[in-house]
Amino acid sequence: MTRKLMNNLSVDCVVFGFDGEQLNVLLVERTLISPETQEVIFSDLTLTGYHIYEDEDLDSAAARIVKDLTGLENIVLEQFYSFGALDRLLHPNDQAWLEQFGDVFSNRVVTVGYYSLLPSTNVKIILKGRNVSWYKVSEVKGLAYDHDHVLQKALEHLRYKFWHEPIGFELLPMKFTLSQMQKLYEAVLGTQFDKRNFRKKVSQMNYVVALNERQTGVAHKPAQLFMFSRDVYEKTRKERFDFFV
Amino acid sequence: MTRKLMNNLSVDCVVFGFDGEQLNVLLVERTLISPETQEVIFSDLTLTGYHIYEDEDLDSAAARIVKDLTGLENIVLEQFYSFGALDRLLHPNDQAWLEQFGDVFSNRVVTVGYYSLLPSTNVKIILKGRNVSWYKVSEVKGLAYDHDHVLQKALEHLRYKFWHEPIGFELLPMKFTLSQMQKLYEAVLGTQFDKRNFRKKVSQMNYVVALNERQTGVAHKPAQLFMFSRDVYEKTRKERFDFFV
DNA sequence: TCACTAAAGTGTATATAGTACACATTTTAA
DNA sequence: TTAAAATGTGTACTATATACACTTTAGTGA
Numbered sequence: 001m002t003r004k005l006m007n008n009l010s011v012d013c014v015v016f017g018f019d020g021e022q023l024n025v026l027l028v029e030r031t032l033i034s035p036e037t038q039e040v041i042f043s044d045l046t047l048t049g050y051h052i053y054e055d056e057d058l059d060s061a062a063a064r065i066v067k068d069l070t071g072l073e074n075i076v077l078e079q080f081y082s083f084g085a086l087d088r089l090l091h092p093n094d095q096a097w098l099e100q101f102g103d104v105f106s107n108r109v110v111t112v113g114y115y116s117l118l119p120s121t122n123v124k125i126i127l128k129g130r131n132v133s134w135y136k137v138s139e140v141k142g143l144a145y146d147h148d149h150v151l152q153k154a155l156e157h158l159r160y161k162f163w164h165e166p167i168g169f170e171l172l173p174m175k176f177t178l179s180q181m182q183k184l185y186e187a188v189l190g191t192q193f194d195k196r197n198f199r200k201k202v203s204q205m206n207y208v209v210a211l212n213e214r215q216t217g218v219a220h221k222p223a224q225l226f227m228f229s230r231d232v233y234e235k236t237r238k239e240r241f242d243f244f245v
Numbered sequence: 246m247t248r249k250l251m252n253n254l255s256v257d258c259v260v261f262g263f264d265g266e267q268l269n270v271l272l273v274e275r276t277l278i279s280p281e282t283q284e285v286i287f288s289d290l291t292l293t294g295y296h297i298y299e300d301e302d303l304d305s306a307a308a309r310i311v312k313d314l315t316g317l318e319n320i321v322l323e324q325f326y327s328f329g330a331l332d333r334l335l336h337p338n339d340q341a342w343l344e345q346f347g348d349v350f351s352n353r354v355v356t357v358g359y360y361s362l363l364p365s366t367n368v369k370i371i372l373k374g375r376n377v378s379w380y381k382v383s384e385v386k387g388l389a390y391d392h393d394h395v396l397q398k399a400l401e402h403l404r405y406k407f408w409h410e411p412i413g414f415e416l417l418p419m420k421f422t423l424s425q426m427q428k429l430y431e432a433v434l435g436t437q438f439d440k441r442n443f444r445k446k447v448s449q450m451n452y453v454v455a456l457n458e459r460q461t462g463v464a465h466k467p468a469q470l471f472m473f474s475r476d477v478y479e480k481t482r483k484e485r486f487d488f489f490v
Numbered sequence: 491t492c493a494c495t496a497a498a499g500t501g502t503a504t505a506t507a508g509t510a511c512a513c514a515t516t517t518t519a520a
Numbered sequence: 521t522t523a524a525a526a527t528g529t530g531t532a533c534t535a536t537a538t539a540c541a542c543t544t545t546a547g548t549g550a
Binding site for chain 1: 251297357
């Protein structure tokens with residue numbers, strides 16, 4: 001018994017990772033090869049995504065896609081926006097690519113965008129038969145379909161959340177240094193922070209807890225390690241009246 | 246030539262209005278009448294929404310729905326979330342209702358949620374053959390389908406935005422008093438603000454401009470009128486590093 | 491026209507958070 | 521032993537947030 005795909009509904013996952021310096025995103029190579037000549041007709045990159053099954057809800061579809069790709073379960077997955085422009089699959093390359101699949105997929109596909117934050121970029125990527133790898137977000141352009149736009153929207157949402165609440169600990173190792181945390185914020189938000197002021201801010205967050213442990217194997221004074229405590233966070237989280245002036 | 250509807254994709258619009266005291270939402274009466282006995286089988290309320298046409302993008306579908314309903318164009322319409330739970334249409338009432346339409350609509354419909362903010366609640370509602378009216382958000386429950394959930398999500402998004410940036414002027418008359426503005430914020434956010442502190446905050450927003458005009462026809466000292474200047478807002482808007490402690 | 495009603499409008503003192511800024515400390519590696 | 525590299529720390533100043541109560545003004549009706 002085979003599950004049936006919905007021909008006009010897909011989920012795209014923008015999988016973010018952080019390597020200590022830069023914000024990265026997982027992309028899949030899409031190479032169209034002529035069946036006759038075996039020549040490469042074109043080759044480009046897409047976000048990771050797939051159509052959803054008829055018996056699958058949106059969140060499950062997103063989780064499935066990330067799991068098929070990375071083997072990881074229970075990672076952060078947040079729906080951020082849906083895309084339904086009429087021309088989102090109409091570029092000649094996209095049409096040529098989709099032709100391979102006959103009429104399994106419609107020309108009119110609405111896709112629901114999710115982003116996910118991975119514990120680190122040291123994740124084994126397993127997508128049989130396709131090249132998947134990390135790319136620096138700052139250097140990505142010319143993606144297939146409307147994926148430049150989708151990535152842009154995902155970034156906007158990520159930045160908005162970073163500005164307004166303390167998230168993104170999923171992008172750090174479980175035990176991290178304050179410098180790593182600062183670099184993450186700087187990479188995502190595209191800003192620089194003063195070290196002392198950043199630490200002052202962090203010291204007010206009692207859900208960032210100091211461990212009795214230091215870095216090892218570095219050729220300089222080893223930094224203290226910290227951990228994010230979701231427990232403390234959920235308990236002390238509060239809304240604030242902070243609309244901008 | 247008739248346009249074709251997509252049987253598994255819809256848009257739902259959560260239309261918010263403010264009456265000076267309470268936050269309201271537009272709901273449509275859904276009454277199922279037995280074709281034989283003409284008895285009312287059930288009657289309940291839904292958000293305003295409809296399936297999308299094959300040649301229509303998501304934003305246009307949302308705009309169409311609000312326009313059909315209120316006659317208004319160019320109002321704020323923001324996509325906030327999409328809903329695709331498998332059981333969202335499976336309540337017996339929902340099934341009975343949908344049976345009327347044969348197989349025009351699938352049992353598996355993903356809906357894209359938009360909310361819109363109306364200039365005031367003094368809007369002529371025109372939806373031929375259906376009762377549409379305003380309900381206090383705080384008193385709404387037991388909506389059809391998963392619309393309680395959709396409304397809840399819309400509210401969360403609205404509140405989140407209200408906390409973090411100054412929006413919602415679309416819910417006020419073009420010329421408004423500071424007390425009206427304060428009441429709006431209190432209604433949406435479910436808080437109370439100190440009048441002097443609220444005004445101090447507002448006086449820092451140079452996009453809330455004082456007019457050379459006062460209220461008329463009130464049995465007390467008439468208040469000064471203010472206007473929102475989108476121009477000034479766009480120019481002075483800036484991001485801020487304000488994640489919570 | 492006078493007294494009442496109802497909401498508008500206004501200031502200060504205190505506490506908290508944000509910003510700007512520079513040097514000594516600690517470890518490893520050569 | 522020294523050099524290199526990143527850690528870790530404090531203060532003065534400015535800006536914003538918060539708590540709090542009385543006077544002013546126009547309309548209404550006796």
